[in-house]
Amino acid sequence: MATSSLEYIPEQQKSSPTHISSGQLPLDLHPPQTVEDDISGTQLGPDFPYYIFSEGNFLWKGCVRQPWQLMFCYLLQHVEALEILLQGLCGVQRERLRIHEICLKSGPHLGTVASEVRLLCDLEQSEPSWSVRHVGGAMRGAGAEQVSVLVRSMVESKTSKNALRLFYALGYKFDHELLRVGFSFNFYRGAQITVTVASINKMLKLHATDEAVPVTLGIQMVEVIAPATSENYTEVATAMSSFCEYLAPLLHLSKPGVSTGVVPTAAAAAAALMSDGGGTTL
């Protein structure tokens, strides 16, 4: 199944504690390291699903044998209200989320260029389950200019539990780790969409997930993810954007560098949602 996600980081509002700029985002979202990651102009076949990430209004996608990820990311205060809104929109039960993400970088000498790999451990299951994820570079060039989004590749593989030991043995070194705690909704609305709302937490001691604290207190990240392929990614992007508009009472999308400000009526909208449990039509 392909997934696409639209990631958005709003411009900092100095007066508002609920917004932080992309520069302060407590995630390792960073520009690609290598020229070889540039896949602009690549001929993308129908068999190749994509990953799309967006920063602000940027989508990152790449041609890999993995689903797309359009990540929509917003740091907001009104989590409970958002949950009520999502419950109403999605019509499905929320699922709890607790993911330990360990980022490893290649040690000295290994590889002609440095590489980075992420290990994810799903702690919500009765038996922790692991996967390995590689996030590649952003698409550049004329194709990238034409879309109002950045595009990046991503590949994920489920693994048995020895992944960390294996990568350490191969010469990868620990770089950083974080714990995402929150919830997600998975539903169909023009595309198979997953919305995740989670706090980003850091561990005070190595791998001590029981002692994690929020990177920024009171801030949550929203990710909107939907599957896509090279054939249908524009339709998926449209479906996702349409869905994201329903979230507009509480948060909305913009390009990085273009200030959107706080949604002026967010507090009022949140209050309305909280008071009548989602019965309000926004």
Next chain:
Amino acid sequence: ILHWQPNQGSEMNSQVLEEISQCVETLNGVKEGSCKTSLTFYKPNLQDQSAVMDFPRDFMGISMPELPNKYFLIIRGQRIVLEADSSILVIMEKLQSYKPKAILNFEGELYKLGDFQIRVIKVVPHQTETLKGIMVEIDYLPISSVENSKQIMKEFIDIWKEVVSKKSLAGEFTHAETNYAEYGLGDNYTSQHTAVQYAAAALTQLIQSSQLRS
């Protein structure tokens, strides 16, 4: 897994393979099909070749025909085995930290003998026809417990060795016990156990090939 150990000075050739297949048929083994397991040896992609000793030299990847969506990674010296989705190969390609160095194919003919399955396997370097080794893989289907199946496996192996010895071939089958616990594997036999055995077989094969040459 049993390895064919040819006598010093004798050859590994398809005649021996044929004779061994006949042994299976002597035991009323019924041919059921073929299979091919591939094992890739990886080497680190280094900026500075002098650092090569800092990285594992026994890092292998295995794909099994009955599990097309899976790939197994093994570092034998450190007793690490990892079962992954086959997309791990795409990740490795993107990481560019390790590259394939050599590929061994284990091409087997599958026979059924009552509750046992035997694969008569020829070990062939990728894209060649050169027979580098012969193996026999024995499965006892009713029992998944490694411990509980030891006795019956031993009895079968004894019978097998006796049948083979009647052919007066210039060699014999050898068998090495694998300590699965060192890999963190339990008593219940899984494809990870198989991967560990194939990794051991590949290294035995390498040693054998270099001994034959010397």
